[in-house]
Amino acid sequence: MTYRTAYLSERLKDQVTEDAFQGALDPARATGYLTAHGGHLDVRIINGEYYLCRGGTTWVKTGRSMTSVIPLGPTQEVVAELNADPSVLLTKFRTLGNVTQSGRSGSGADAVDTYTFSYPVTADESRAAHTIAGTVTVGVDSGMIRSVVQDTTLTGANPEIADREPVSFRTTVELSDYNTPVTVEQPQVSGG
Numbered sequence: 001m002t003y004r005t006a007y008l009s010e011r012l013k014d015q016v017t018e019d020a021f022q023g024a025l026d027p028a029r030a031t032g033y034l035t036a037h038g039g040h041l042d043v044r045i046i047n048g049e050y051y052l053c054r055g056g057t058t059w060v061k062t063g064r065s066m067t068s069v070i071p072l073g074p075t076q077e078v079v080a081e082l083n084a085d086p087s088v089l090l091t092k093f094r095t096l097g098n099v100t101q102s103g104r105s106g107s108g109a110d111a112v113d114t115y116t117f118s119y120p121v122t123a124d125e126s127r128a129a130h131t132i133a134g135t136v137t138v139g140v141d142s143g144m145i146r147s148v149v150q151d152t153t154l155t156g157a158n159p160e161i162a163d164r165e166p167v168s169f170r171t172t173v174e175l176s177d178y179n180t181p182v183t184v185e186q187p188q189v190s191g192g
Helices: 073-080 086-096
Strands: 002-007 019-026 031-036 041-046 049-054 098-105 112-121 130-139 145-154 167-174
Touching: 086 098, 086 112, 086 130, 086 145
Parallel strands: none
Antiparallel strands: 002 019, 002 167, 019 031, 031 041, 041 049, 098 112, 112 130, 130 145, 145 167
């Protein structure tokens, strides 16, 4: 699994670098790992128990969900539910907005069906109402999610005060290597 967020706004392109998360998960065993921020954040999941290390060697046991470990942004549905079944994600997007099958591309093992989606997000005290749009690709051979790409543009709720210029970013989750065994070493927990 690869999870990336890249800022697209011209004013932030030089200030913010792309951040990548790498990991693997065996959902049947609730076991996996996630490394982020160039190794400054490590998560290990062993039999459904979550462990966290923030830069260094000290591990702590945390809650029992990925969102209790790290905020995953708009694409957290894919990772937080630990589910690569496209029907789950596409149903979620349908309840929020619109999903359209866009067609098939590639051939052989690279063939994918592409779906586009969009859904509105209501305003809150920090941001104006906006729309999230993107694509989901599904492997024709595997029937599993290959990627989810979301584009988001945010404007502050009070642009006369702050965030006058919209901030645009793209979040990408790529899933691959299905049915590959995942081995995770039990960390030594601080104080334990």
